[in-house]
Amino acid sequence: MDTPFADISIEQSIHNLLNEYADCLDSERLEDWPELFLENGSYFVSTRDNLEAGLDGGYWMYYTSQAMMRDRVTSLRHINTYNKYYCRHLITNTKVKPQDDGSFKANSNFLLVQIGFEGKTEGIRAGEYRDTVVMFEGELKFKEKLVVVDTFHSDTTLIKPL
Amino acid sequence: MDTPFADISIEQSIHNLLNEYADCLDSERLEDWPELFLENGSYFVSTRDNLEAGLDGGYWMYYTSQAMMRDRVTSLRHINTYNKYYCRHLITNTKVKPQDDGSFKANSNFLLVQIGFEGKTEGIRAGEYRDTVVMFEGELKFKEKLVVVDTFHSDTTLIKPL
Amino acid sequence: MDTPFADISIEQSIHNLLNEYADCLDSERLEDWPELFLENGSYFVSTRDNLEAGLDGGYWMYYTSQAMMRDRVTSLRHINTYNKYYCRHLITNTKVKPQDDGSFKANSNFLLVQIGFEGKTEGIRAGEYRDTVVMFEGELKFKEKLVVVDTFHSDTTLIKPL
Helix, strand or coil, X not given: CCCCHHHXXXXXXXXXXXXXXXXXXXXXXXXXXXXXXXXXXXXXXXXXXXXXXXCCCCCCEEXXXXXXXXXXXXXXXXXXXCCCEEEEEEEEEEEEEECCCCCEEEEEEEEEEEEECCCCEEEEEEEEEEEEEEEECCEEEEEEXXXXXXXXXXXXXXXXXX | CCCCHHHHHHHHHHHHHHHHHHHHHHCCCHHXXXXXXXXXXXXXXXXXXXXXXXXXXXXXXXXXXXXXXXHHXXXXXXXXXXXXXXXXXXXXXXXXXXXXXXXXXXXXXXXXXXXXXXXXXXXEEEXXXXXXXXXXCCEEEEEEEEEEECCCCCCCCCCCCC | CCCCHHHHHHHHHHXXXXXXXXXXXXXXXXXXXXXXXXXXEEEEEEEHHHHHCCCCCCCCEEECCHHHXXXXXXXXXXXXXXXXXXXXXEEEEEEEEECCCCCEEEEEEEEEEEEECCCCXXXXXXXXXXXXXXXXXXXXXXXXXEEEECCCCCCCCCCCCC
C-alpha cells in the first residue's frame, strides 16, 4: 500500500524499456535493437522444455555481446534471404524484483504474432522474458535477456529476434 | 525515479481511456463508443501495408466526427444484419508522448479475438493503435484514433469498430 | 489527474496479485494458487453465453472455499490423469473500482494460450476476470474470482484453473 514512490517509477521505466524492445522489432527498426543492451549484454532464446529438463543447450539464439547482435542485424539486412513478415508483440504481466547488486529482475509474459505480407497470421508464439536490467549512464539497459519459448515447435525458421 | 506525479497520472488516465474503449466494444455498449471522442474527433481504420506504401486510401473505416460514429452504431443496431459475435481486446505496450500543443500521442499494440456465438474463435487480429488524446472539460478524449491492422487479410466482413 | 497516491499503489498491488495468479498456473506452482484467496473465498468459471442469458448454472468450476481449491490441486496431482500442457496467461485492461465496503472490484481481460508438450499451441482462450479483492492481514487476496469464458466451445477437457 505504501510502495515508495521510487519503486513505481522504476517499474514504469522498465515498462518503457520493454515497449521500446517490442517497438524496435515490430517497426522493423532492427538496428536499434542491440542498443537496448549493455555492450557486454547477453541475448538468449531457448525452449521451455529444454530449460525445464535442465539441458543447457539447444539455444535458438546465443549472443553474449552487443556486437554479436549487431552482426545478426547486418546478416538479416544484407545476407539472409527470407519471406518478409510483420510482427506484433504483446508484453504483459511484468514482475519486477530489485536485486542486491542494484540490478532488477523483470519477468514478463509475451505473445508474438507473426503476419505474412499477405496479411494472414502465420504464427503465434507465447513465452516468457526473463530479463536482468541495469541502470547505465542514466538509462536502463538489458544486462541479460532470456527468451523462454513455450511454443517451441516451430513451423517457420527463426528470423528476427523474438 | 522522480517522475513528476502528473506524468504517472496522465499515463494512468490514458490507460483508463483505452480500457473504456475496449470495454465499450467487448461489452457491446456500442452507444458509449463515440462518446470517447471529441465532437469533431476522427476514427480511422487502415492496413499496415497500405500505410507503409504511402497509400492514403483504402480505409476500412473513415469517420471524421462523433456524429459519423453514432451513425455507424445506429446502422449496426437497426440496419445491418450480421452474425453476432463476441469480441475481446487486449491492449498492451502503451507508449505516451506529451506534445507541444498539450495533447498526447499514445501508441499501443492490440490483439482482438473475435468469438462466434457458438463459442469458437473466428478470428484473431493484431495491430497498433495510434492515438491522439486531449483533455476536454476535465476528461480525456480521443482527438484521433488510427487503427493500423497488421492482419489485413480478412476472412470476415468488418462489422464493429476494431 | 490528481488520483491520490494510495490509489495508484492499490492498482499496482492488484496488478501484482493478478501477476502472481498467472504465474502460479503458468509455472505449474498449483499449490500456491489457493493461497491467493481468502479462506472462504470463491472461484467460479462460467461461460459468457450462460451469464448473459441469466442462467445461473453450468459452471465449469464452482469452489466456495480455499479448501475446495486445495482439493482440486490434490486431485490434479494425485488422481486425475491427463496430457500435461504448458499454459501462458496474458492479463490486460485491468479496471479497478473501490467499493464502499473497502473491497475492490477489478475486471481484466485475459488470453490463455495452452501448449502441448510437443510445443504446439493446442488452444487459445479469451475472456474476462471479474474479481473482488480485499486486504487481509496486510496482503491483497481474492474474495471472489469469476472467470467468464468467451471461447466456451472447448476442444479439450478443463484441467487446470483458467
